[in-house]
Amino acid sequence: MAEHGLRWGILGFGWVARDFAAPAMLAAGAHLAAIADPDPEARRVGAAMGARTHDGMAALLEDPGVQAIYVATPNHLHRTCVEAAAACGKPVLCEKPMAATLADAEAMALAIRTAAIPYGTAFDQRHHPAHAVLREAINNGAIGTVTVIRIVYTCWVDAGFAPDNWRADPARAGGGAMMDLAPHGLDLIDFLAGEPLVEVAALTQHRVQPYPVDDGAVLIGRTLSGVLAQLHVSYNCPESLPRRRLEVVGSTGQLLAEDTMGQTGGGQVWHHDGATGTRRRLGVPQAGMSPFTRQMAAFAQHLKTPDAAFDLARDLHTMRLLDRAYRAAAP
Numbered sequence: 376m377a378e379h380g381l382r383w384g385i386l387g388f389g390w391v392a393r394d395f396a397a398p399a400m401l402a403a404g405a406h407l408a409a410i411a412d413p414d415p416e417a418r419r420v421g422a423a424m425g426a427r428t429h430d431g432m433a434a435l436l437e438d439p440g441v442q443a444i445y446v447a448t449p450n451h452l453h454r455t456c457v458e459a460a461a462a463c464g465k466p467v468l469c470e471k472p473m474a475a476t477l478a479d480a481e482a483m484a485l486a487i488r489t490a491a492i493p494y495g496t497a498f499d500q501r502h503h504p505a506h507a508v509l510r511e512a513i514n515n516g517a518i519g520t521v522t523v524i525r526i527v528y529t530c531w532v533d534a535g536f537a538p539d540n541w542r543a544d545p546a547r548a549g550g551g552a553m554m555d556l557a558p559h560g561l562d563l564i565d566f567l568a569g570e571p572l573v574e575v576a577a578l579t580q581h582r583v584q585p586y587p588v589d590d591g592a593v594l595i596g597r598t599l600s601g602v603l604a605q606l607h608v609s610y611n612c613p614e615s616l617p618r619r620r621l622e623v624v625g626s627t628g629q630l631l632a633e634d635t636m637g638q639t640g641g642g643q644v645w646h647h648d649g650a651t652g653t654r655r656r657l658g659v660p661q662a663g664m665s666p667f668t669r670q671m672a673a674f675a676q677h678l679k680t681p682d683a684a685f686d687l688a689r690d691l692h693t694m695r696l697l698d699r700a701y702r703a704a705a706p
Contacts, residue, residue: 380406381443381675382406383400383405383407383445384409384410384438384443385407385411385421385445386410386411386412386432386448388410388414388417388418388420389412391447391638392445392447394638395638396445399665400445402668402671403669405671407425408426408427408442409427409429409438409441410427410435411435412430413430432456432459436465437463443465443467443675444456444466445468445469445470446468446469446470448470450475450548450549451474451548451549453483457486457487460492461490466674468670468674469496469497471559471562472555472558473690473691473693474694475547477698484691493677495685495686495690496558496690499670501563503636503666503669504640504660504669505659508644509567510567512646513623514569518623518649520625522603523604524567524568524602524623525604525622525624526563526605526621526622526636527618527619527620527621528608529591529608529609529610529618530610530614532584532590534585542555543584543587543588544587545587545588548588551579551592551610552589552609552611553701554697554701557592558693558694559636560606560608561575561693562689563621564602564606568598573599574596575594575596576594576596577703578593578704579701582611591609592700593606593607619633619635619637619642620632620633628650630645630646631644631645631646631647638665638666644656
């Protein structure tokens with residue numbers, strides 16, 4: 376890519392794109408070239424950040440000044456956006472989940488492979504500085520043979536979370552808390568274990584929030600080599616409570632990350648020694664750096680030298696696991 380930095384176009388300029396992705400692009404040395412969103416206020420904010428603005432995606436995709444596309448629309452629009460970007464030959468980083476349905480995700484994969492464009496799903500948690508430390512410790516044998524990975528990733532999302540809370544609309548979101556939050560956990564298990572889940576089951580709940588999608592879920596699974604996984608996600612946990620925890624248990628110890636799951640850097644990582652019972656805090660290089668910033672830098676590098684940080688087949692497998700979890704949870 377050009378030496379002056381990757382020039383991004385963003386399709387869908389809601390709060391994730393505005394508050395996290397766009398600043399991360401700039402922090403990673405890239406440029407926000409253009410945004411497209413039907414909302415005039417979103418376009419006003421984009422213009423204030425120096426981007427060219429459009430009310431539809433066609434003009435943005437045809438813009439020769441846009442080198443890569445970040446898709447941050449509601450889930451049901453991911454397929455249309457990715458297929459259009461692929462037809463224009465533009466690399467795509469698409470927000471998770473890959474799509475609102477498995478059928479849409481499979482159609483997207485066909486378009487991506489046919490056009491032979493670079494593609495990634497925005498699993499920012501695999502780029503969190505603390506999670507990189509966890510993986511390095513695992514690979515260095517700090518806890519022996521990994522036996523279990525447990526993740527709690529919960530928050531409070533009520534019906535009035537946003538003026539238009541599309542995450543509570545099954546037609547646009549494709550599901551609820553499990554559709555929104557579980558993909559991060561499923562991908563993170565793959566990142567930490569070094570292999571994906573091959574079996575998965577789930578239970579969902581409609582317990583607190585008065586909307587038609589699930590407001591909580593528990594998933595369990597197992598990798599091919601036998602690592603067990605447990606994942607609790609929800610939209611019904613008050614945010615003042617401890618609600619973000621990641622544990623990796625092994626035959627000789629345990630790794631614990633507290634307050635790392637989420638859009639920002641920070642949190643703490645601990646190593647518990649199974650032989651002595653001692654606990655020590657692990658240092659985290661770039662501890663305060665946003666996982667979004669690291670993700671944007673990694674994608675720009677991926678365009679120059681493709682690597683395992685982004686993998687369409689892996690992302691499609693994660694989408695299949697999510698679909699299987701919802702079918703397992705159905706009454």
